[in-house]
Amino acid sequence: MTQFIPYSRQDIDASDIDAVTSVLRSEYLTQGPRIEEFEATFAALHGARHAVAVSNATAGLHIACLALEVGPMSRVWTTPNSFVASANCALYCGATVDFVDIDPMTRNLCMQALENKLIAAQARNTLPDVVIPVHFAGFACDMHALSRLARRFGFKIIEDASHATGAMYDGQPVGSRFADLSVFSFHAVKIITAGEGGMVTTQSGELDQRLRLLRSHGITRDTALLEKDPHGPWYYEQQTLGFNYRITDIQAALGLSQLRRLSGWREARERLAYQYDEKLRGLPLQLPARSDDRVCSWHLYAVEVTHEAVDIDRQTVFKAMRAAGIGVNVHYIPIHTQPHYIGLGFKPGDFPAAENYYRRALSLPLFPALTEEQQDYVVATLSKALVKA
Ligand SMILES: *Cc1c(COP(=O)(O)O)cnc(C)c1O
DSSP: OOOOBBOOOOOOHHHHHHHHHHHTTTTTSSSHHHHHHHHHHHHTTTOOSSSEEOOOHHHHHHHHHHHHTTTOOOOOOEESSSOOHHHHHHHHHOOEEEEEOOOTTTOOOOOHHHHHHHHHHHTTTTOOOOOEOOOOOOOOOHHHHHHHHHHHHHHHHEEEEEOOOEEEEEEEEEEESSSEEEEEEEETTHHHHHHHSSEEEEEEEHHHHHHHHHHHHTTEOOOOGOOOOSSSSTTOESSSSSOBBBBBHHHHHHHHHHTTHHHHHHHHHHHHHHHHHHHTSSSSSSSSOOOEEEEEEOOOOOEEETTTTOOOOEEEEEEEEHHHHBOBBBBOOOOGGSHHHTTOOOOOOOSHHHHHHHHHHEOOOOOTTHHHHHHHHHHHHHHHHTTOO
C-alpha cells in the first residue's frame, strides 16, 4: 500500500533542529532572548505593533478575553464552525457564550446573521461585549463589515486567527488592523509550529501590557510599572491574578526558525489549493470560496460532499479515503452540538448552516510538502469514491 498521506504535516528541517539545539546548549531554556525575537519578527510580519507569545492559542484566547475584561457579566459571541477553544475561552471567564450561524459559501461567521442577531439583542438589552470571528481555513472574515457592526453596537473584537498565520485581508495582514486582539496557533498541524505555542497581536500598548501580566502570574518586575517602592533588586509585584501561560525559549526558537519559511509555504499551499480546484472540477463537491481581496493561508482545503448531486454521503467517502491511506479529516463538529454546550442549553438545529456544512465537510490533505503525485492519488481516490454511488 502507498504510504499514509496525513491531512496536515509539520515541516521540520535541519535549520529548525539547529535553532532548537542551540537553545538547549544556551543559558536560557525559558524566558530568554528567543521569545522577544520571535515576538518582534511575528509582529513585523503581521503588521502589528505588539505581539505576545504564549504557551498555546487556547491560553492566548483566554488572556485576550481577560485583557478585554470579559467576566461573569459578559456576553461573548462566536461561530459554531470552529474548534471548541474559540468558545471555551469565554466560559473560562464565567461569561455567557452564544453563537452566530455561518455563511455557507465562506464557512465563516455570517455578517447578515450577526447584524440580525445584534438588532434583536439591542431590543432586549443583551448586546455582546466581545465577538470572536474565526478565519476558517485561513480565509479572512469580512472584517470591514464586522468593524462597522462593532462601532455601531459597541462590542470588541478578538479574532481567532489560529488558521491565519500569513493571511491577508484587503491588502493588510490578518492581525494588523481590524481586531482589538488577534490570536494565532502554532500547534503542530497549523501553518507554522512551535510544538505547542500561540501569539496574541495588538496595536494597543495598554492591552500588550495587560497580556504580559496575565501570561505570567500577574507579576511584573518592570520598575516603570510598579505600584509600590521596590524593596530591592529582587523585587517583583503581583498586580492581578494571572497564569503561567508562557512559551519556552525552545519553542520560540522553533517558531522563529519556521517563520523564515512562511512565505514559501504560503505559496506552496496556495499552488496546491489551486491545483485541487482544477483537478476536482466537475465532481459533486462544493469547493472553498475565493475572493480577490483576501490572501488565504490555506490551513485547510475543505470540500463538501453535495448529496443532492450524487447518492453518496460523506461517511462513505471518508471511509473509502481512509481505507486508501488518505488522512482526510472533518472540521468542525459544530461547537453548540457538543455535550458540554448541550448542557448549557444549546440544541441541534440552533445553527442550521453550520450543521449542514458539518454533515458534508471533508478536509483533504494539504501541507507544503504534499507532492503532485500524492495529490493526484487523493483526487483519483476521491473521484472513485464519489462515482461508486
Ligand atoms: C488550533 C485551534 C485553536 C487552539 O490552538 P492551540 O494552540 O492548540 O491551543 C483555537 N482555535 C482554532 C480555530 C484552532 O484551529
